[in-house]
Amino acid sequence: MESICVLMPIPMNSYLEQELQKRFNLLKLWTAPQKPQFIKEHADSIRAVVGNSAAGADAELIEALPRLEIVSSFSVGVDKINLAKCREKGIRVTNTPDVLTEDVADLAIGLMLAVLRRLCESDRYVRSGKWKRGDYKLTTKFSGKTVGIIGLGRIGMAVAKRAEAFNCPICYYSRTEKSDTKYKYYPSVVELASNCQILVVACPLTEETRHIVNREVMNALGPKGVLINIGRGPHVDEPELVSALIEGRLGGAGLDVYEHEPEVPEELFGLENVVLLPHVGSATVETRKEMADLVLGNLEAHFSNKPLLTPLV
Amino acid sequence: MASDQATTPPPPPPEIQSHDLPKVILLHPPPVFKYFKDHFSKKFHLLKAWESPLPLHEFLTNHAHSIQAMLCSGTGPSISADILRLLPSLRLVVTTSAGLNHIDLTECRNRGISIANAGEVFSEDVADLAVGLLIDVFRKISASDRYVRHGLWATKGDYPLGSKLGGKRIGIVGLGSIGFQVAKRLEAFGCNISYNSRKRKDLVSYPFYTNVCELAANSDVLIICCGLTEQTRHMINREVLLAMGKEGIVVNIGRGAIIHEKELVQCLVQGEIGGAGLDVFENEPNVPKELFELDNVVLAPHMAVFTTESFKDLCDLMIGNLEAFFSKKPLLSPVMNE
Numbered sequence: 001m002e003s004i005c006v007l008m009p010i011p012m013n014s015y016l017e018q019e020l021q022k023r024f025n026l027l028k029l030w031t032a033p034q035k036p037q038f039i040k041e042h043a044d045s046i047r048a049v050v051g052n053s054a055a056g057a058d059a060e061l062i063e064a065l066p067r068l069e070i071v072s073s074f075s076v077g078v079d080k081i082n083l084a085k086c087r088e089k090g091i092r093v094t095n096t097p098d099v100l101t102e103d104v105a106d107l108a109i110g111l112m113l114a115v116l117r118r119l120c121e122s123d124r125y126v127r128s129g130k131w132k133r134g135d136y137k138l139t140t141k142f143s144g145k146t147v148g149i150i151g152l153g154r155i156g157m158a159v160a161k162r163a164e165a166f167n168c169p170i171c172y173y174s175r176t177e178k179s180d181t182k183y184k185y186y187p188s189v190v191e192l193a194s195n196c197q198i199l200v201v202a203c204p205l206t207e208e209t210r211h212i213v214n215r216e217v218m219n220a221l222g223p224k225g226v227l228i229n230i231g232r233g234p235h236v237d238e239p240e241l242v243s244a245l246i247e248g249r250l251g252g253a254g255l256d257v258y259e260h261e262p263e264v265p266e267e268l269f270g271l272e273n274v275v276l277l278p279h280v281g282s283a284t285v286e287t288r289k290e291m292a293d294l295v296l297g298n299l300e301a302h303f304s305n306k307p308l309l310t311p312l313v
Numbered sequence: 314m315a316s317d318q319a320t321t322p323p324p325p326p327p328e329i330q331s332h333d334l335p336k337v338i339l340l341h342p343p344p345v346f347k348y349f350k351d352h353f354s355k356k357f358h359l360l361k362a363w364e365s366p367l368p369l370h371e372f373l374t375n376h377a378h379s380i381q382a383m384l385c386s387g388t389g390p391s392i393s394a395d396i397l398r399l400l401p402s403l404r405l406v407v408t409t410s411a412g413l414n415h416i417d418l419t420e421c422r423n424r425g426i427s428i429a430n431a432g433e434v435f436s437e438d439v440a441d442l443a444v445g446l447l448i449d450v451f452r453k454i455s456a457s458d459r460y461v462r463h464g465l466w467a468t469k470g471d472y473p474l475g476s477k478l479g480g481k482r483i484g485i486v487g488l489g490s491i492g493f494q495v496a497k498r499l500e501a502f503g504c505n506i507s508y509n510s511r512k513r514k515d516l517v518s519y520p521f522y523t524n525v526c527e528l529a530a531n532s533d534v535l536i537i538c539c540g541l542t543e544q545t546r547h548m549i550n551r552e553v554l555l556a557m558g559k560e561g562i563v564v565n566i567g568r569g570a571i572i573h574e575k576e577l578v579q580c581l582v583q584g585e586i587g588g589a590g591l592d593v594f595e596n597e598p599n600v601p602k603e604l605f606e607l608d609n610v611v612l613a614p615h616m617a618v619f620t621t622e623s624f625k626d627l628c629d630l631m632i633g634n635l636e637a638f639f640s641k642k643p644l645l646s647p648v649m650n651e
Binding site for chain 1: 344348437438440441442444445446448449451452453454455457458459460461462466467471472474475476477478479497498500501502503597598599600605611612613614615616619620621622623624
């Protein structure tokens with residue numbers, strides 16, 4: 001298989017790169033001085049693309065690679081892959097579900113605790129010497145707060161299970177009500193936001209869910225409400241989020257994703273009711289290895305004509 | 314509006330003379346006073362030793378002879394045998410803490426002085442903080458929040474990977490009310506729980522270790538949830554920490570002195586253990602400055618109980634205990650002095 005060309009647009013994981021290099025001919029697009037030129041040169045030999053949450057395969061790239069057979073994403077979210085185009089051309093698509101569910105759910109709870117209990121702020125308080133001058137102020141209890149989840153899929157359910165251990169009542173919004181769950185369903189995100197204290201975004205990013213958290217939702221969540229985004233940046237209207245936080249219409253936010261990563265609105269840097277993480281939902285040594293093994297396993301299966309491990313298309 | 318020929322307003326109710334209220338002595342303002350002082354002063358005549366120009370012993374000798382009840386906290390002077398001897402009529406000490414290490418329990422037992430503490434009123438908040446600190450250390454939350462706020466994500470790229478919680482072996486030191494709440498929460502993250510306690514707890518199925526070193530040898534994380542006593546002082550020392558191995562993490566929401574702080578700092582600085590989440594220190598509010606250089610350490614200013622909800626519940630409980638005492642009813646959260 002060493003002659004099969006696999007294109008990787010940006011660096012994402014050294015173990016994955018090493019293993020791809022061992023088994024295939026790995027083409028690292030980011031090392032090319034002229035990217036469009038590089039693509040043209042290798043267009044006839046690239047049979048696979050390995051993408052992630054930041055870079056996938058848009059219509060333009062797919063069109064430029066006539067021999068593309070499979071896009072294997074080092075992520076569970078595939079909003080950067082033009083699925084319709086892949087279906088049209090018979091290109092297979094795989095992602096990395098399940099292996100990262102726990103890490104992302106753990107981080108969601110970590111963000112809730114960090115925002116409500118001001119973990120980052122009080123760590124700063126100690127490091128700056130301010131503790132010598134007086135105690136930190138009172139923060140807000142997490143246990144028992146109502147958690148509202150947008151999207152009750154694998155990650156949403158894992159968040160719910162963890163929050164329940166803190167005696168948090170759970171409610172949710174999803175496209176259709178789930179019959180096999182005891183959690184309270186709300187038919188709209190605004191209603192969900194009006195009835196919970198912590199709102200978590202845990203659905204996939206599609207045309208329908210872009211800006212699903214908008215000004216109206218944030219106002220409904222309110223001055224004591226906290227927004228946790230472990231989905232995709234475009235789920236939230238970011239300029240509206242910034243003004244809601246600055247004006248106090250929204251109580252706080254824990255963010256792992258942003259509309260234009262790695263850019264983060266600087267107005268948020270001075271706010272003590274906000275925690276800002278650099279898209280680390282699945283960023284543990286253990287999980288990234290499992291994700292990489294899934295990517296490798298899917299590619300090997302495809303090129304040996306075996307069933308794909310985690311196909312989406 | 315037309316001139317006011319309104320009836321004269323009713324006379325204000327006669328002021329409750331504070332000396333009609335039951336007397337309670339305090340040596341030092343407890344943290345809960347900052348927010349709820351009036352709740353207490355409405356119901357009790359408070360003798361505030363710190364407001365007197367007299368040195369403490371003189372104040373007590375002159376003013377506290379007939380005082381039956383004291384309200385104290387973990388901050389301020391210890392309630393030592395010396396101080397207790399200057400309070401010959403004392404029958405009750407109410408402390409706003411769960412911890413009792415600042416009270417001479419032997420002297421209280423000998424004198425028949427009852428003690429009431431914070432009971433389980435903030436067990437959830439303390440457990441929440443322990444879990445928050447642990448997730449922060451494993452997933453580098455505070456460190457990467459700093460990274461983003463310094464603009465480094467755009468310039469230096471992704472932050473180094475953290476470590477998964479699921480499957481990690483958690484050793485809980487002290488499976489009381491707080492330790493049990495910590496265990497229950499971490500089980501939902503797929504962690505494996507074991508513990509060490511003075512006595513095995515028959516109602517739980519977690520593996521029990523008779524000594525803390527053995528617990529550490531079988532754990533990836535130690536969470537200190539026990540009280541500070543002569544037996545537990547410096548119990549978590551270099552030997553215990555190293556038993557966890559290079560990736561070992563310690564979280565302390567008990568008392569600073571349960572950990573040998575110098576040895577902990579040395580282990581962290583030398584990279585001999587993986588990290589720490591600390592809410593308490595040996596000499597608060599002083600924190601060893603070597604820790605400020607480390608990104609694998611999360612520091613909190615002894616704030617595990619400092620939430621508006623806990624403080625309100627605490628206020629109600631403290632007042633409830635004092636009212637029960639003065640109306641000769643059973644205390645709400647008595648400490649069984651073993």
